[in-house]
Amino acid sequence: MSGFALQSHAMGKRVAVRRHGLIVRITHWVNALVWVFLLMSGLQIFNAHPALYFGQQSNFTHPFLVMGAANDNPARGMTSIAGHSFDTTGWLGVSYDESGEPVERGFPRFVTWPGEQDLATGRRWHFFLAWLFVINGTIYLLSGVLSRHFTRDLLPSWADIRHIPRSIFDHVQLKFAHERRYNVLQKLAYISAALVALPLMVLTGLTMSPAMDAAFPWLLEVFGGRQSARSIHFITAMFLVLFLFVHLVMVLISGVFNNLRSMITGRYVVEEQAHDL
Amino acid sequence: MISERKLPVSRRALLRFGAIGAGSLLLAGCDDAVSENPRILSLIDKASALTYRAQRLILPRDKLAPEYAESDIAPQFRANGSTSPSDPAYRKLAAGDFADWRLMVGGLVERPMQLSLAELRALPASTQITRHDCVEGWSCIGKWTGTPLSEVLNRAGVKPQAKFVVFHCADRLQDGAPDDFEPGESDSADSGGVPYYESIDFVDAYHPQTLLAYELNGQTLPIAYGAPLRLRLGRQLGYKMAKYVMRIELVASFAQMGGGNGGYWEDLGYEWYAGT
Numbered sequence: 001m002s003g004f005a006l007q008s009h010a011m012g013k014r015v016a017v018r019r020h021g022l023i024v025r026i027t028h029w030v031n032a033l034v035w036v037f038l039l040m041s042g043l044q045i046f047n048a049h050p051a052l053y054f055g056q057q058s059n060f061t062h063p064f065l066v067m068g069a070a071n072d073n074p075a076r077g078m079t080s081i082a083g084h085s086f087d088t089t090g091w092l093g094v095s096y097d098e099s100g101e102p103v104e105r106g107f108p109r110f111v112t113w114p115g116e117q118d119l120a121t122g123r124r125w126h127f128f129l130a131w132l133f134v135i136n137g138t139i140y141l142l143s144g145v146l147s148r149h150f151t152r153d154l155l156p157s158w159a160d161i162r163h164i165p166r167s168i169f170d171h172v173q174l175k176f177a178h179e180r181r182y183n184v185l186q187k188l189a190y191i192s193a194a195l196v197a198l199p200l201m202v203l204t205g206l207t208m209s210p211a212m213d214a215a216f217p218w219l220l221e222v223f224g225g226r227q228s229a230r231s232i233h234f235i236t237a238m239f240l241v242l243f244l245f246v247h248l249v250m251v252l253i254s255g256v257f258n259n260l261r262s263m264i265t266g267r268y269v270v271e272e273q274a275h276d277l
Numbered sequence: 278m279i280s281e282r283k284l285p286v287s288r289r290a291l292l293r294f295g296a297i298g299a300g301s302l303l304l305a306g307c308d309d310a311v312s313e314n315p316r317i318l319s320l321i322d323k324a325s326a327l328t329y330r331a332q333r334l335i336l337p338r339d340k341l342a343p344e345y346a347e348s349d350i351a352p353q354f355r356a357n358g359s360t361s362p363s364d365p366a367y368r369k370l371a372a373g374d375f376a377d378w379r380l381m382v383g384g385l386v387e388r389p390m391q392l393s394l395a396e397l398r399a400l401p402a403s404t405q406i407t408r409h410d411c412v413e414g415w416s417c418i419g420k421w422t423g424t425p426l427s428e429v430l431n432r433a434g435v436k437p438q439a440k441f442v443v444f445h446c447a448d449r450l451q452d453g454a455p456d457d458f459e460p461g462e463s464d465s466a467d468s469g470g471v472p473y474y475e476s477i478d479f480v481d482a483y484h485p486q487t488l489l490a491y492e493l494n495g496q497t498l499p500i501a502y503g504a505p506l507r508l509r510l511g512r513q514l515g516y517k518m519a520k521y522v523m524r525i526e527l528v529a530s531f532a533q534m535g536g537g538n539g540g541y542w543e544d545l546g547y548e549w550y551a552g553t
Contacts, residue, residue: 049413056408057351058415114312119412120546121312127553128324210410211512211552215336217343226408226416 017180019268021147027140028263034136035240038129040113042237043106044122050093050106052234056225064231067093069104077104134202140194153182154191160184176254178270193243197236204233329550333480336552342486342511345406350494351417354409356501359448359473362521367447375505380429380489384443384526387434394491394505400424400432405486411515412547421509423490427483429525435479439527442482443534444508446473447521450541475519476531476539476549477510486511489522514551516542 051063077093095108109115207229223229262268449470503520536544
Protein backbone atom coordinates (compact mmCIF):
# COMPACT_ATOMS: atom_id res chain seq x y z
CA MET A 1 0.00 0.00 0.00
CA SER A 2 1.36 3.40 -0.90
CA GLY A 3 1.02 6.23 1.57
CA PHE A 4 1.96 9.84 2.00
CA ALA A 5 2.48 11.89 5.12
CA LEU A 6 -0.30 14.31 5.97
CA GLN A 7 1.09 15.98 9.03
CA SER A 8 3.52 15.38 11.85
CA HIS A 9 2.52 14.63 15.39
CA ALA A 10 4.65 14.27 18.44
CA MET A 11 3.52 10.65 18.73
CA GLY A 12 3.55 9.68 15.07
CA LYS A 13 2.52 10.58 11.60
CA ARG A 14 -0.96 10.54 10.13
CA VAL A 15 -0.68 8.79 6.83
CA ALA A 16 -3.35 8.17 4.22
CA VAL A 17 -3.20 4.68 2.77
CA ARG A 18 -5.31 2.91 0.20
CA ARG A 19 -7.07 0.35 2.32
CA HIS A 20 -9.73 -1.28 0.13
CA GLY A 21 -9.39 -2.16 -3.54
CA LEU A 22 -12.09 -1.13 -6.00
CA ILE A 23 -13.60 -4.62 -6.30
CA VAL A 24 -13.76 -5.03 -2.52
CA ARG A 25 -15.55 -1.69 -2.21
CA ILE A 26 -18.08 -2.37 -4.96
CA THR A 27 -18.84 -5.93 -3.86
CA HIS A 28 -19.10 -4.79 -0.24
CA TRP A 29 -21.91 -2.35 -0.96
CA VAL A 30 -23.73 -4.63 -3.40
CA ASN A 31 -23.53 -7.35 -0.78
CA ALA A 32 -24.77 -5.03 1.96
CA LEU A 33 -27.93 -4.15 0.03
CA VAL A 34 -28.57 -7.67 -1.30
CA TRP A 35 -27.91 -9.30 2.08
CA VAL A 36 -30.43 -7.15 3.97
CA PHE A 37 -33.21 -8.16 1.58
CA LEU A 38 -32.03 -11.79 1.50
CA LEU A 39 -32.34 -11.83 5.29
CA MET A 40 -35.79 -10.24 5.29
CA SER A 41 -37.19 -12.45 2.51
CA GLY A 42 -35.60 -15.43 4.29
CA LEU A 43 -37.50 -14.58 7.48
CA GLN A 44 -40.67 -14.34 5.36
CA ILE A 45 -40.01 -17.91 4.10
CA PHE A 46 -39.23 -19.12 7.62
CA ASN A 47 -42.59 -17.74 8.77
CA ALA A 48 -44.44 -20.24 6.54
CA HIS A 49 -43.37 -22.93 9.01
CA PRO A 50 -41.70 -21.25 12.00
CA ALA A 51 -40.08 -24.37 13.40
CA LEU A 52 -36.66 -26.00 13.01
CA TYR A 53 -35.57 -29.63 13.17
CA PHE A 54 -32.39 -31.65 12.84
CA GLY A 55 -32.05 -34.68 10.57
CA GLN A 56 -33.54 -35.59 7.20
CA GLN A 57 -37.15 -34.80 8.10
CA SER A 58 -39.42 -32.93 10.50
CA ASN A 59 -40.17 -34.51 13.85
CA PHE A 60 -43.24 -32.35 14.48
CA THR A 61 -43.52 -33.36 18.13
CA HIS A 62 -39.93 -32.35 18.95
CA PRO A 63 -38.84 -29.28 17.01
CA PHE A 64 -35.49 -27.81 18.02
CA LEU A 65 -37.01 -24.35 17.77
CA VAL A 66 -40.63 -23.30 17.37
CA MET A 67 -42.48 -19.98 17.40
CA GLY A 68 -46.19 -19.97 18.01
CA ALA A 69 -49.13 -18.56 19.95
CA ALA A 70 -50.24 -19.75 23.37
CA ASN A 71 -53.98 -20.32 23.77
CA ASP A 72 -54.47 -17.22 25.87
CA ASN A 73 -56.57 -14.10 25.55
CA PRO A 74 -54.98 -11.78 24.52
CA ALA A 75 -52.76 -13.96 22.36
CA ARG A 76 -49.23 -14.50 23.67
CA GLY A 77 -46.28 -15.27 21.43
CA MET A 78 -44.13 -18.14 22.65
CA THR A 79 -40.72 -19.17 21.38
CA SER A 80 -39.32 -22.47 22.47
CA ILE A 81 -35.69 -23.48 21.94
CA ALA A 82 -34.55 -27.00 22.88
CA GLY A 83 -37.52 -27.35 25.23
CA HIS A 84 -37.16 -23.97 26.97
CA SER A 85 -40.06 -21.59 26.36
CA PHE A 86 -39.94 -17.82 26.39
CA ASP A 87 -42.70 -15.25 26.14
CA THR A 88 -41.85 -13.26 22.99
CA THR A 89 -45.18 -11.47 22.42
CA GLY A 90 -44.86 -8.56 20.00
CA TRP A 91 -41.65 -9.94 18.48
CA LEU A 92 -41.83 -13.68 17.81
CA GLY A 93 -44.84 -15.99 17.61
CA VAL A 94 -47.40 -13.20 17.97
CA SER A 95 -46.91 -9.66 16.68
CA TYR A 96 -49.17 -6.87 15.50
CA ASP A 97 -50.53 -6.10 12.04
CA GLU A 98 -51.01 -2.65 10.51
CA SER A 99 -54.14 -1.99 12.54
CA GLY A 100 -52.49 -3.10 15.77
CA GLU A 101 -54.31 -6.44 15.95
CA PRO A 102 -52.27 -9.38 17.26
CA VAL A 103 -51.51 -11.98 14.56
CA GLU A 104 -49.81 -15.34 14.84
CA ARG A 105 -46.59 -15.28 12.82
CA GLY A 106 -42.96 -16.19 13.41
CA PHE A 107 -41.12 -12.93 12.78
CA PRO A 108 -42.97 -9.61 12.85
CA ARG A 109 -43.91 -7.67 9.70
CA PHE A 110 -41.21 -5.01 10.16
CA VAL A 111 -38.38 -7.50 9.59
CA THR A 112 -39.89 -9.55 6.75
CA TRP A 113 -39.90 -8.86 3.02
CA PRO A 114 -42.59 -8.37 1.96
CA GLY A 115 -44.12 -7.19 5.24
CA GLU A 116 -47.38 -9.10 4.85
CA GLN A 117 -47.43 -12.88 5.13
CA ASP A 118 -46.73 -13.87 1.50
CA LEU A 119 -44.57 -16.95 1.02
CA ALA A 120 -44.78 -16.92 -2.80
CA THR A 121 -43.45 -13.37 -3.12
CA GLY A 122 -40.85 -13.95 -0.40
CA ARG A 123 -39.51 -16.98 -2.28
CA ARG A 124 -39.35 -15.16 -5.62
CA TRP A 125 -37.37 -12.32 -4.05
CA HIS A 126 -35.13 -14.67 -2.08
CA PHE A 127 -34.05 -16.73 -5.10
CA PHE A 128 -33.59 -13.65 -7.31
CA LEU A 129 -31.40 -12.05 -4.63
CA ALA A 130 -29.57 -15.34 -4.13
CA TRP A 131 -28.41 -15.20 -7.77
CA LEU A 132 -27.16 -11.62 -7.28
CA PHE A 133 -25.48 -12.64 -4.04
CA VAL A 134 -23.71 -15.61 -5.66
CA ILE A 135 -22.55 -13.60 -8.68
CA ASN A 136 -21.32 -10.75 -6.46
CA GLY A 137 -19.71 -13.17 -4.01
CA THR A 138 -17.95 -15.06 -6.80
CA ILE A 139 -16.42 -11.82 -8.11
CA TYR A 140 -15.27 -11.00 -4.56
CA LEU A 141 -13.78 -14.45 -3.96
CA LEU A 142 -12.00 -14.64 -7.34
CA SER A 143 -10.57 -11.18 -6.94
CA GLY A 144 -9.54 -11.92 -3.34
CA VAL A 145 -7.64 -15.02 -4.40
CA LEU A 146 -6.11 -13.61 -7.60
CA SER A 147 -5.02 -10.32 -6.02
CA ARG A 148 -3.70 -12.23 -2.97
CA HIS A 149 -5.90 -9.97 -0.82
CA PHE A 150 -6.98 -12.98 1.27
CA THR A 151 -3.50 -14.38 1.91
CA ARG A 152 -1.91 -10.96 2.38
CA ASP A 153 -4.56 -9.14 4.42
CA LEU A 154 -6.93 -11.69 5.97
CA LEU A 155 -4.96 -14.85 6.72
CA PRO A 156 -3.63 -14.52 10.29
CA SER A 157 0.13 -15.00 10.68
CA TRP A 158 1.67 -16.95 13.58
CA ALA A 159 2.53 -13.63 15.16
CA ASP A 160 -1.15 -12.66 14.85
CA ILE A 161 -2.27 -15.83 16.57
CA ARG A 162 0.16 -15.27 19.46
CA HIS A 163 -1.23 -11.75 19.65
CA ILE A 164 -4.88 -12.83 20.15
CA PRO A 165 -4.99 -12.38 23.98
CA ARG A 166 -3.34 -8.99 23.69
CA SER A 167 -5.75 -7.95 20.94
CA ILE A 168 -8.75 -9.02 23.03
CA PHE A 169 -7.34 -6.99 25.94
CA ASP A 170 -6.99 -3.91 23.70
CA HIS A 171 -10.53 -4.26 22.37
CA VAL A 172 -12.00 -4.64 25.86
CA GLN A 173 -10.30 -1.34 26.74
CA LEU A 174 -11.82 0.13 23.55
CA LYS A 175 -8.35 0.74 22.15
CA PHE A 176 -8.64 0.35 18.41
CA ALA A 177 -5.38 0.86 16.59
CA HIS A 178 -5.77 2.60 13.24
CA GLU A 179 -3.07 0.70 11.50
CA ARG A 180 -2.23 -0.17 7.97
CA ARG A 181 -3.05 -3.78 8.52
CA TYR A 182 -6.05 -5.48 10.12
CA ASN A 183 -5.54 -6.64 13.68
CA VAL A 184 -6.01 -10.34 14.35
CA LEU A 185 -9.57 -10.05 15.65
CA GLN A 186 -10.59 -8.14 12.53
CA LYS A 187 -8.99 -10.83 10.38
CA LEU A 188 -10.82 -13.61 12.22
CA ALA A 189 -14.15 -11.75 12.11
CA TYR A 190 -13.92 -11.07 8.37
CA ILE A 191 -12.78 -14.62 7.60
CA SER A 192 -15.64 -16.10 9.63
CA ALA A 193 -18.24 -13.92 7.91
CA ALA A 194 -16.99 -13.63 4.33
CA LEU A 195 -15.16 -16.90 3.84
CA VAL A 196 -17.07 -19.26 6.15
CA ALA A 197 -20.60 -18.06 6.98
CA LEU A 198 -21.60 -16.62 3.60
CA PRO A 199 -20.43 -19.65 1.57
CA LEU A 200 -22.16 -21.85 4.18
CA MET A 201 -25.39 -19.96 3.51
CA VAL A 202 -25.13 -20.84 -0.19
CA LEU A 203 -24.40 -24.52 0.44
CA THR A 204 -27.12 -25.04 3.07
CA GLY A 205 -29.51 -23.10 0.82
CA LEU A 206 -28.78 -25.44 -2.08
CA THR A 207 -29.27 -28.47 0.20
CA MET A 208 -32.88 -27.44 0.77
CA SER A 209 -33.57 -27.83 -2.97
CA PRO A 210 -34.90 -31.31 -3.79
CA ALA A 211 -33.43 -31.03 -7.30
CA MET A 212 -29.97 -30.13 -5.96
CA ASP A 213 -30.18 -33.05 -3.52
CA ALA A 214 -30.66 -35.37 -6.49
CA ALA A 215 -27.75 -33.76 -8.36
CA PHE A 216 -25.40 -33.64 -5.35
CA PRO A 217 -26.50 -36.14 -2.68
CA TRP A 218 -23.26 -35.46 -0.76
CA LEU A 219 -24.78 -32.14 0.32
CA LEU A 220 -27.19 -34.12 2.52
CA GLU A 221 -24.30 -36.14 3.96
CA VAL A 222 -22.28 -33.04 4.75
CA PHE A 223 -25.07 -31.26 6.62
CA GLY A 224 -26.82 -34.31 8.08
CA GLY A 225 -30.07 -34.04 6.15
CA ARG A 226 -32.37 -31.47 4.63
CA GLN A 227 -33.89 -30.31 7.90
CA SER A 228 -30.44 -29.97 9.47
CA ALA A 229 -29.40 -27.89 6.47
CA ARG A 230 -32.45 -25.67 6.98
CA SER A 231 -31.58 -25.21 10.67
CA ILE A 232 -27.90 -24.49 9.91
CA HIS A 233 -29.05 -21.99 7.24
CA PHE A 234 -31.16 -20.21 9.89
CA ILE A 235 -28.52 -20.33 12.66
CA THR A 236 -25.82 -19.06 10.28
CA ALA A 237 -28.14 -16.23 9.24
CA MET A 238 -28.52 -15.30 12.92
CA PHE A 239 -24.71 -15.42 13.30
CA LEU A 240 -24.49 -13.00 10.36
CA VAL A 241 -27.02 -10.70 12.05
CA LEU A 242 -24.73 -10.72 15.10
CA PHE A 243 -21.71 -10.08 12.89
CA LEU A 244 -23.50 -7.15 11.25
CA PHE A 245 -24.39 -5.69 14.65
CA VAL A 246 -20.79 -5.90 15.92
CA HIS A 247 -19.50 -4.66 12.56
CA LEU A 248 -21.76 -1.58 12.66
CA VAL A 249 -20.88 -0.82 16.29
CA MET A 250 -17.15 -1.09 15.51
CA VAL A 251 -17.51 1.11 12.44
CA LEU A 252 -19.27 3.72 14.56
CA ILE A 253 -16.91 3.75 17.55
CA SER A 254 -13.55 3.34 15.80
CA GLY A 255 -13.74 6.43 13.59
CA VAL A 256 -16.92 6.36 11.57
CA PHE A 257 -15.86 8.93 8.97
CA ASN A 258 -12.49 7.33 8.32
CA ASN A 259 -14.05 3.86 8.13
CA LEU A 260 -16.86 4.87 5.77
CA ARG A 261 -14.50 6.83 3.56
CA SER A 262 -12.17 3.87 3.30
CA MET A 263 -15.00 1.62 2.06
CA ILE A 264 -16.22 4.25 -0.43
CA THR A 265 -13.04 5.84 -1.80
CA GLY A 266 -10.50 3.39 -0.46
CA ARG A 267 -8.60 6.11 1.45
CA TYR A 268 -7.92 5.36 5.11
CA VAL A 269 -5.87 7.48 7.50
CA VAL A 270 -3.59 5.69 9.90
CA GLU A 271 -1.30 6.87 12.64
CA GLU A 272 2.15 5.46 12.49
CA GLN A 273 4.88 5.47 15.10
CA ALA A 274 8.08 7.18 14.02
CA HIS A 275 10.08 3.98 14.29
CA ASP A 276 7.81 2.26 11.79
CA LEU A 277 8.86 4.62 9.05
CA MET B 278 -6.33 1.59 -9.67
CA ILE B 279 -8.02 4.91 -10.28
CA SER B 280 -7.41 7.84 -8.01
CA GLU B 281 -10.46 9.30 -6.32
CA ARG B 282 -9.70 12.68 -7.88
CA LYS B 283 -10.40 11.26 -11.30
CA LEU B 284 -13.85 9.95 -10.44
CA PRO B 285 -16.39 11.49 -12.84
CA VAL B 286 -18.91 12.11 -10.05
CA SER B 287 -18.06 13.66 -6.74
CA ARG B 288 -17.84 11.39 -3.75
CA ARG B 289 -20.50 13.38 -1.97
CA ALA B 290 -22.93 12.98 -4.87
CA LEU B 291 -22.33 9.23 -4.95
CA LEU B 292 -22.94 8.97 -1.23
CA ARG B 293 -26.13 10.97 -1.46
CA PHE B 294 -27.37 8.91 -4.38
CA GLY B 295 -26.67 5.65 -2.56
CA ALA B 296 -28.34 6.80 0.64
CA ILE B 297 -31.45 8.07 -1.17
CA GLY B 298 -31.67 4.87 -3.23
CA ALA B 299 -31.39 2.51 -0.28
CA GLY B 300 -33.64 4.68 1.88
CA SER B 301 -36.42 4.95 -0.66
CA LEU B 302 -36.33 1.23 -1.33
CA LEU B 303 -36.76 0.58 2.40
CA LEU B 304 -39.52 3.15 2.78
CA ALA B 305 -41.38 1.97 -0.29
CA GLY B 306 -41.25 -1.54 1.12
CA CYS B 307 -43.48 -0.44 3.98
CA ASP B 308 -46.54 -0.51 1.75
CA ASP B 309 -45.24 -3.35 -0.41
CA ALA B 310 -45.20 -1.06 -3.46
CA VAL B 311 -41.79 -2.44 -4.34
CA SER B 312 -42.09 -6.04 -3.22
CA GLU B 313 -45.36 -6.58 -5.12
CA ASN B 314 -44.67 -4.27 -8.08
CA PRO B 315 -45.53 -6.26 -11.24
CA ARG B 316 -42.60 -4.81 -13.23
CA ILE B 317 -40.11 -5.70 -10.52
CA LEU B 318 -41.67 -9.14 -10.13
CA SER B 319 -41.33 -9.80 -13.85
CA LEU B 320 -37.63 -8.96 -13.59
CA ILE B 321 -37.36 -11.22 -10.58
CA ASP B 322 -39.04 -14.06 -12.44
CA LYS B 323 -36.18 -14.04 -14.93
CA ALA B 324 -34.13 -15.41 -12.04
CA SER B 325 -36.69 -18.18 -11.63
CA ALA B 326 -36.28 -19.09 -15.31
CA LEU B 327 -32.51 -19.04 -14.78
CA THR B 328 -32.85 -21.43 -11.83
CA TYR B 329 -34.94 -23.81 -13.95
CA ARG B 330 -32.39 -23.80 -16.77
CA ALA B 331 -29.41 -24.08 -14.44
CA GLN B 332 -30.91 -27.01 -12.55
CA ARG B 333 -31.94 -28.77 -15.75
CA LEU B 334 -28.40 -28.24 -17.04
CA ILE B 335 -26.56 -29.71 -14.06
CA LEU B 336 -29.10 -32.38 -13.17
CA PRO B 337 -28.84 -35.48 -15.40
CA ARG B 338 -32.25 -36.42 -16.79
CA ASP B 339 -32.65 -39.68 -14.90
CA LYS B 340 -30.63 -38.84 -11.78
CA LEU B 341 -32.63 -40.15 -8.82
CA ALA B 342 -33.69 -38.31 -5.71
CA PRO B 343 -32.13 -39.87 -2.59
CA GLU B 344 -33.99 -42.92 -1.28
CA TYR B 345 -34.19 -43.85 2.39
CA ALA B 346 -34.50 -46.96 4.57
CA GLU B 347 -37.72 -48.43 6.02
CA SER B 348 -36.55 -47.23 9.44
CA ASP B 349 -36.56 -43.62 8.17
CA ILE B 350 -40.30 -43.61 7.38
CA ALA B 351 -42.02 -40.78 9.26
CA PRO B 352 -44.21 -42.02 12.14
CA GLN B 353 -46.55 -39.11 11.41
CA PHE B 354 -46.62 -38.06 7.75
CA ARG B 355 -48.25 -34.64 7.55
CA ALA B 356 -51.30 -34.33 5.29
CA ASN B 357 -51.43 -30.87 3.78
CA GLY B 358 -53.53 -28.83 1.34
CA SER B 359 -56.94 -30.43 0.80
CA THR B 360 -57.48 -33.40 3.07
CA SER B 361 -61.13 -34.22 2.35
CA PRO B 362 -62.63 -33.04 -0.96
CA SER B 363 -66.31 -32.12 -0.69
CA ASP B 364 -67.17 -32.50 -4.39
CA PRO B 365 -70.35 -34.71 -4.47
CA ALA B 366 -69.12 -36.82 -7.41
CA TYR B 367 -65.88 -37.46 -5.54
CA ARG B 368 -67.72 -38.33 -2.29
CA LYS B 369 -69.83 -40.85 -4.22
CA LEU B 370 -66.71 -42.49 -5.70
CA ALA B 371 -65.08 -42.56 -2.25
CA ALA B 372 -68.20 -44.18 -0.75
CA GLY B 373 -67.78 -47.03 -3.25
CA ASP B 374 -64.05 -47.41 -2.46
CA PHE B 375 -63.28 -45.88 -5.85
CA ALA B 376 -64.49 -49.02 -7.68
CA ASP B 377 -66.24 -46.74 -10.20
CA TRP B 378 -63.35 -44.28 -10.44
CA ARG B 379 -61.58 -44.12 -13.81
CA LEU B 380 -58.42 -42.23 -14.61
CA MET B 381 -59.04 -40.40 -17.87
CA VAL B 382 -56.02 -39.93 -20.10
CA GLY B 383 -56.59 -37.56 -22.99
CA GLY B 384 -55.51 -34.49 -24.88
CA LEU B 385 -52.58 -34.83 -27.28
CA VAL B 386 -52.40 -38.64 -27.19
CA GLU B 387 -52.84 -41.26 -29.91
CA ARG B 388 -55.15 -43.45 -27.78
CA PRO B 389 -57.28 -41.71 -25.12
CA MET B 390 -57.77 -44.12 -22.23
CA GLN B 391 -59.81 -44.76 -19.11
CA LEU B 392 -58.08 -46.81 -16.43
CA SER B 393 -59.63 -48.32 -13.31
CA LEU B 394 -57.59 -48.76 -10.13
CA ALA B 395 -57.40 -52.49 -10.85
CA GLU B 396 -56.04 -51.79 -14.34
CA LEU B 397 -53.47 -49.37 -12.92
CA ARG B 398 -52.42 -51.93 -10.32
CA ALA B 399 -52.01 -54.51 -13.11
CA LEU B 400 -49.41 -52.31 -14.81
CA PRO B 401 -45.75 -52.56 -13.71
CA ALA B 402 -45.45 -51.02 -10.24
CA SER B 403 -42.65 -49.21 -8.52
CA THR B 404 -42.00 -48.60 -4.82
CA GLN B 405 -39.78 -45.89 -3.39
CA ILE B 406 -38.96 -44.50 0.05
CA THR B 407 -38.45 -40.82 -0.64
CA ARG B 408 -38.59 -37.49 1.11
CA HIS B 409 -41.51 -35.14 0.59
CA ASP B 410 -40.47 -31.48 0.91
CA CYS B 411 -43.21 -28.93 1.46
CA VAL B 412 -42.81 -25.39 0.17
CA GLU B 413 -43.47 -24.28 3.76
CA GLY B 414 -40.18 -25.84 4.84
CA TRP B 415 -40.95 -29.20 6.48
CA SER B 416 -40.07 -32.68 5.20
CA CYS B 417 -41.53 -36.17 5.72
CA ILE B 418 -40.24 -39.52 4.47
CA GLY B 419 -42.77 -42.03 3.16
CA LYS B 420 -42.95 -45.25 1.15
CA TRP B 421 -44.92 -44.76 -2.03
CA THR B 422 -46.12 -47.45 -4.41
CA GLY B 423 -47.67 -46.73 -7.76
CA THR B 424 -47.51 -46.90 -11.52
CA PRO B 425 -44.64 -44.97 -13.14
CA LEU B 426 -46.27 -42.20 -15.15
CA SER B 427 -44.16 -43.27 -18.16
CA GLU B 428 -46.02 -46.63 -18.27
CA VAL B 429 -49.34 -44.81 -18.73
CA LEU B 430 -47.95 -42.24 -21.18
CA ASN B 431 -46.33 -44.92 -23.34
CA ARG B 432 -49.60 -46.87 -23.53
CA ALA B 433 -51.57 -43.76 -24.47
CA GLY B 434 -48.97 -42.70 -27.07
CA VAL B 435 -47.88 -39.09 -26.63
CA LYS B 436 -48.27 -36.93 -29.74
CA PRO B 437 -45.15 -34.98 -30.73
CA GLN B 438 -46.86 -31.58 -30.23
CA ALA B 439 -47.36 -32.30 -26.51
CA LYS B 440 -45.10 -30.30 -24.17
CA PHE B 441 -46.70 -30.71 -20.75
CA VAL B 442 -48.63 -33.24 -18.72
CA VAL B 443 -51.53 -31.65 -16.82
CA PHE B 444 -53.23 -33.25 -13.82
CA HIS B 445 -56.86 -32.32 -13.12
CA CYS B 446 -57.97 -33.01 -9.57
CA ALA B 447 -61.17 -33.47 -7.56
CA ASP B 448 -60.27 -31.00 -4.82
CA ARG B 449 -60.92 -27.30 -4.48
CA LEU B 450 -58.55 -25.76 -2.05
CA GLN B 451 -60.86 -24.55 0.72
CA ASP B 452 -61.78 -28.21 1.17
CA GLY B 453 -60.65 -29.86 4.35
CA ALA B 454 -59.54 -26.56 5.95
CA PRO B 455 -55.81 -26.65 5.32
CA ASP B 456 -54.64 -25.64 8.76
CA ASP B 457 -51.36 -24.05 7.92
CA PHE B 458 -51.33 -23.26 4.26
CA GLU B 459 -51.59 -19.49 4.12
CA PRO B 460 -55.21 -18.55 4.66
CA GLY B 461 -54.69 -15.25 2.82
CA GLU B 462 -53.74 -17.14 -0.33
CA SER B 463 -56.63 -19.54 -0.50
CA ASP B 464 -59.14 -16.82 0.41
CA SER B 465 -58.41 -15.15 -2.89
CA ALA B 466 -60.16 -18.02 -4.68
CA ASP B 467 -63.89 -17.57 -5.35
CA SER B 468 -66.45 -18.90 -2.92
CA GLY B 469 -66.78 -22.27 -4.62
CA GLY B 470 -63.01 -22.68 -4.69
CA VAL B 471 -60.83 -23.28 -7.71
CA PRO B 472 -60.21 -26.81 -8.92
CA TYR B 473 -56.68 -27.97 -8.16
CA TYR B 474 -54.51 -28.71 -11.16
CA GLU B 475 -50.82 -29.06 -11.83
CA SER B 476 -48.49 -29.49 -14.79
CA ILE B 477 -45.02 -30.90 -15.39
CA ASP B 478 -42.69 -31.14 -18.36
CA PHE B 479 -41.49 -34.38 -19.95
CA VAL B 480 -38.19 -34.47 -18.11
CA ASP B 481 -40.19 -35.02 -14.95
CA ALA B 482 -42.99 -36.99 -16.60
CA TYR B 483 -40.58 -39.71 -17.81
CA HIS B 484 -38.37 -39.66 -14.70
CA PRO B 485 -38.27 -43.14 -13.12
CA GLN B 486 -39.37 -41.80 -9.70
CA THR B 487 -42.44 -40.05 -11.12
CA LEU B 488 -45.32 -42.20 -9.91
CA LEU B 489 -49.09 -42.27 -9.98
CA ALA B 490 -49.16 -43.46 -6.39
CA TYR B 491 -52.00 -45.57 -4.98
CA GLU B 492 -50.27 -46.76 -1.78
CA LEU B 493 -48.57 -44.99 1.11
CA ASN B 494 -46.48 -47.05 3.53
CA GLY B 495 -47.94 -50.31 2.21
CA GLN B 496 -51.58 -49.24 2.74
CA THR B 497 -54.15 -48.15 0.18
CA LEU B 498 -53.70 -44.41 -0.18
CA PRO B 499 -55.91 -42.69 2.46
CA ILE B 500 -58.18 -39.83 1.42
CA ALA B 501 -56.14 -37.27 3.41
CA TYR B 502 -53.12 -38.09 1.21
CA GLY B 503 -54.94 -37.94 -2.13
CA ALA B 504 -56.93 -41.16 -2.68
CA PRO B 505 -57.35 -42.86 -4.99
CA LEU B 506 -54.33 -41.57 -6.92
CA ARG B 507 -51.76 -38.83 -6.42
CA LEU B 508 -48.68 -37.72 -8.29
CA ARG B 509 -45.24 -38.28 -6.75
CA LEU B 510 -42.18 -36.41 -8.07
CA GLY B 511 -38.73 -37.02 -6.67
CA ARG B 512 -37.13 -33.68 -7.42
CA GLN B 513 -39.71 -30.96 -6.80
CA LEU B 514 -41.70 -29.55 -3.89
CA GLY B 515 -44.95 -30.94 -2.56
CA TYR B 516 -47.36 -28.52 -4.20
CA LYS B 517 -46.46 -29.99 -7.62
CA MET B 518 -47.65 -33.42 -6.48
CA ALA B 519 -51.35 -33.23 -7.28
CA LYS B 520 -53.70 -35.26 -5.07
CA TYR B 521 -57.11 -36.72 -6.08
CA VAL B 522 -56.03 -37.01 -9.75
CA MET B 523 -59.08 -37.56 -11.96
CA ARG B 524 -57.81 -36.74 -15.43
CA ILE B 525 -54.45 -36.50 -17.17
CA GLU B 526 -54.31 -34.21 -20.16
CA LEU B 527 -51.41 -33.77 -22.55
CA VAL B 528 -51.12 -30.25 -23.89
CA ALA B 529 -48.83 -28.08 -25.97
CA SER B 530 -49.42 -25.10 -23.66
CA PHE B 531 -51.23 -24.42 -20.40
CA ALA B 532 -51.72 -20.71 -21.12
CA GLN B 533 -55.49 -21.10 -21.61
CA MET B 534 -55.98 -23.19 -18.46
CA GLY B 535 -56.97 -21.79 -15.06
CA GLY B 536 -54.99 -18.61 -14.46
CA GLY B 537 -52.55 -19.57 -17.22
CA ASN B 538 -49.59 -20.34 -14.98
CA GLY B 539 -49.77 -24.12 -15.05
CA GLY B 540 -51.15 -24.87 -11.60
CA TYR B 541 -53.32 -23.85 -8.67
CA TRP B 542 -50.47 -22.44 -6.56
CA GLU B 543 -48.71 -21.06 -9.63
CA ASP B 544 -51.82 -18.95 -10.31
CA LEU B 545 -51.34 -17.54 -6.80
CA GLY B 546 -47.73 -16.53 -7.46
CA TYR B 547 -45.68 -19.65 -6.73
CA GLU B 548 -43.02 -20.75 -9.22
CA TRP B 549 -44.04 -23.28 -11.89
CA TYR B 550 -40.70 -25.01 -11.49
CA ALA B 551 -40.45 -26.04 -7.85
CA GLY B 552 -37.03 -27.70 -7.79
CA THR B 553 -35.85 -25.19 -5.19
